[in-house]
Amino acid sequence: MSTYGIVVASSRGFRVAHFFTGETVKAQNSLVEKGFGYIHEVRYSLEWLVQEHLPKSIPYSDVEERIKASRKINRRVWNKLSYNCEHWAREMFTGQPECTQLKQWKEEIRNKKNKQ
16 A cells, blocks of 8 residues: 655645554554554655645645644554555545545455456
C-alpha cells in the first residue's frame, strides 16, 4: 500500500501532513496489522505524487480544521484494513474516511476467486 497525506502550505513552504505510525505497527495475523498513529509533517518533495486536488466546493480552511482536530486525538489506532493513512487523508480531504487501495485489493481478490 502507498502512503497518503495532505499537502499543506506553511510559512516554511509546502509540507505533507500524514498519519504516521513509526515503529508501533505489529502484525495481528496474516492480514491485519495494527499500531498507534499520529499526525506527522514532512517537507514536500517531488517523491510525493499528488493524486487529487481539493475541489473548489471544499474550502481549504475545512481541511485545516480537520487536521487540527485530528492532532488532538491521542493514541489513535492505525489499522491496515479499517483505518490507515489513506483513510485518514481522505477524511481530512472530504470528511469521509475511505481507502481506494483497499477497495482495489478486495476487487483483485474477488476477480481471482471468480477465475478459479
